[in-house]
Amino acid sequence: MDKENDISLGKSQYANLALTADILIFSISEGNAKTCRNLSEKYFSILLIKRDKEPFKDKWCLPGGFVKKDETLDMAADRILAKETNLHNIYKEQLYTFGNPNRDPRMRVISTSYMALIDKEQLNQNLSDIASWFNIHVHEEENIMEVVLENEEEKIKYILKKELLNKTTNQYKYEIIENENVGFDHSIIIATGISRMKNKIQDTDIIFNMMPEYFTLGELQQIYEVILDKKLLDPAFRRIIADKVEKTDKLVKTGGHRPSVLYKYKK
Amino acid sequence: MDKENDISLGKSQYANLALTADILIFSISEGNAKTCRNLSEKYFSILLIKRDKEPFKDKWCLPGGFVKKDETLDMAADRILAKETNLHNIYKEQLYTFGNPNRDPRMRVISTSYMALIDKEQLNQNLSDIASWFNIHVHEEENIMEVVLENEEEKIKYILKKELLNKTTNQYKYEIIENENVGFDHSIIIATGISRMKNKIQDTDIIFNMMPEYFTLGELQQIYEVILDKKLLDPAFRRIIADKVEKTDKLVKTGGHRPSVLYKYKK
DNA sequence: CTAATAGTGTCTATTAGACAGTATGTT
DNA sequence: AACATACTGTCTAATAGACACTATTAG
Numbered sequence: 001m002d003k004e005n006d007i008s009l010g011k012s013q014y015a016n017l018a019l020t021a022d023i024l025i026f027s028i029s030e031g032n033a034k035t036c037r038n039l040s041e042k043y044f045s046i047l048l049i050k051r052d053k054e055p056f057k058d059k060w061c062l063p064g065g066f067v068k069k070d071e072t073l074d075m076a077a078d079r080i081l082a083k084e085t086n087l088h089n090i091y092k093e094q095l096y097t098f099g100n101p102n103r104d105p106r107m108r109v110i111s112t113s114y115m116a117l118i119d120k121e122q123l124n125q126n127l128s129d130i131a132s133w134f135n136i137h138v139h140e141e142e143n144i145m146e147v148v149l150e151n152e153e154e155k156i157k158y159i160l161k162k163e164l165l166n167k168t169t170n171q172y173k174y175e176i177i178e179n180e181n182v183g184f185d186h187s188i189i190i191a192t193g194i195s196r197m198k199n200k201i202q203d204t205d206i207i208f209n210m211m212p213e214y215f216t217l218g219e220l221q222q223i224y225e226v227i228l229d230k231k232l233l234d235p236a237f238r239r240i241i242a243d244k245v246e247k248t249d250k251l252v253k254t255g256g257h258r259p260s261v262l263y264k265y266k267k
Numbered sequence: 268m269d270k271e272n273d274i275s276l277g278k279s280q281y282a283n284l285a286l287t288a289d290i291l292i293f294s295i296s297e298g299n300a301k302t303c304r305n306l307s308e309k310y311f312s313i314l315l316i317k318r319d320k321e322p323f324k325d326k327w328c329l330p331g332g333f334v335k336k337d338e339t340l341d342m343a344a345d346r347i348l349a350k351e352t353n354l355h356n357i358y359k360e361q362l363y364t365f366g367n368p369n370r371d372p373r374m375r376v377i378s379t380s381y382m383a384l385i386d387k388e389q390l391n392q393n394l395s396d397i398a399s400w401f402n403i404h405v406h407e408e409e410n411i412m413e414v415v416l417e418n419e420e421e422k423i424k425y426i427l428k429k430e431l432l433n434k435t436t437n438q439y440k441y442e443i444i445e446n447e448n449v450g451f452d453h454s455i456i457i458a459t460g461i462s463r464m465k466n467k468i469q470d471t472d473i474i475f476n477m478m479p480e481y482f483t484l485g486e487l488q489q490i491y492e493v494i495l496d497k498k499l500l501d502p503a504f505r506r507i508i509a510d511k512v513e514k515t516d517k518l519v520k521t522g523g524h525r526p527s528v529l530y531k532y533k534k
Numbered sequence: 535c536t537a538a539t540a541g542t543g544t545c546t547a548t549t550a551g552a553c554a555g556t557a558t559g560t561t
Numbered sequence: 562a563a564c565a566t567a568c569t570g571t572c573t574a575a576t577a578g579a580c581a582c583t584a585t586t587a588g
Contacts, residue, residue: 019377073364094363110379235570238568255561257559306538502578503577503579
């Protein structure tokens with residue numbers, strides 16, 4: 001590692017302070033179809049990395065790294081994203097900065113988190129063998145948020161307590177109640193990102209950053225449904241989405257049913 | 268200053284790094300009424316401080332300070348807010364983290380900015396003599412944002428270039444085109460805050476954090492109008508606001524016109 | 535009376551929700 | 562034919578925009 005350039009190494013008689021960028025890389029995963037006639041299930045998913053050193057060795061964590069001396073935060077986020085995915089010019093946005101004094105046992109580490117959205121199918125290299133996509137399942141009730149992250153081999157679960165900070169907005173403070181497999185405070189960062197995504201897909205076109213160039217309206221609707229965690233009515237969905245997409249003359253013939261028209265995102 | 272506890276002083280052979288919290292303290296100011304029959308004009312305003320030392324000596328800046336060793340970012344924001352206003356338990360939210368390598372000529376300073384909303388009338392102490400409220404006027408067109416900040420003595424103006432980062436969301440990157448009176452990159456931070464406010468008053472109740480306990484619907488509407496920078500129709504406004512407020516049996520008799528009913532925020 | 539703001543009634547246009555129906559492919 | 566998804570038509574309910582109107586005070 002290029003330690004000369006890490007601003008993480010600031011030490012003095014007074015204090016240690018480091019700055020990292022952590023990235024929530026979100027995408028859509030396909031499950032298996034029940035029969036050849038069914039559509040495959042879609043999942044909202046996130047890329048996590050199994051940490052290979054202390055602290056939190058063997059826990060799942062967000063891809064991240066120290067911000068370098070001459071880098072902006074955005075550049076650090078792009079670099080880390082490119083390192084994990086080999087993708088460039090990817091949609092990202094700053095999510096939140098976490099800086100509690102004891103969030104890292106080694107020293108004070110300020111983490112500015114970013115959310116990035118990719119179309120997983122565009123990946124042109126294999127993931128590193130410590131990285132894995134986890135499908136996200138969330139159950140929320142009252143003041144509790146239960147998150148289940150699932151990949152081929154394991155199913156990890158954590159529980160956060162939500163505390164409403166102010167009645168005028170829906171600002172919550174999260175506290176970890178139960179968590180064995182996610183390192184640092186990344187369970188909270190992930191929850192913050194999921195929550196931001198739920199809001200953003202309702203009033204922006206952010207979702208199209210996870211879509212391939214051509215897609216069917218059925219697929220698009222499935223993805224809205226899985227992120228919002230509720231069923232939508234077909235005609236209403238199509239009405240709302242109509243002016244965001246452009247019909248093409250391409251068709252997909254899937255299982256035993258009517259072929260579906262492919263659409264593109266209209267800019 | 269309590270330098271022992273400032274984590275700002277991290278120095279090493281490798282790098283200097285400091286962490287600050289800067290606060291956008293927003294409120295509503297009252298202008299003068301044209302005649303005794305008119306309502307007083309309302310302004311959306313922000314508290315700025317004239318810097319008394321280099322760099323940016325004599326420029327207007329956001330209240331801010333270094334985050335201390337054992338403080339969370341939120342605690343630092345609360346402390347700075349209390350120092351300027353002597354108010355506690357005030358609404359605030361994290362806005363954005365600015366960390367470009369050269370935003371402070373002295374060393375690398377990461378600034379996590381917060382927005383706080385207060386009811387100016389609740390202030391129980393005088394402002395320090397280097398602090399002042401500025402009324403905010405914004406003109407936006409195409410890729411330009413022009414901000415005018417005005418207090419009793421001066422009127423300062425700066426111009427930012429807006430660059431749309433992505434078509435799917437309305438994420439902008441700001442660049443300073445013209446600015447003589449605002450220090451650091453605080454002109455950009457202020458623009459980011461104004462923009463966040465415009466969004467938030469439309470889909471949250473955040474505005475009530477700037478309101479006194481009792482207010483008229485006319486006043487409330489004026490404030491929406493000045494922040495959104497457009498006129499609203501009375502019946503539509505009252506319909507939308509109706510279930511957020513509670514009628515009281517109090518009346519205000521202002522100038523030569525029908526008295527107005529006072530309302531409270533309904534929680 | 536006039537000026538100025540407070541507040542309401544109502545018509546219309548637009549948008550959202552619900553449900554039933556038709557369309558078209560594979561097995 | 563049966564199944565599964567694709568897609569549309571239409572009725573209704575709710576919401577938003579527009580405008581005209583009435584109400585109430587000080588001067």
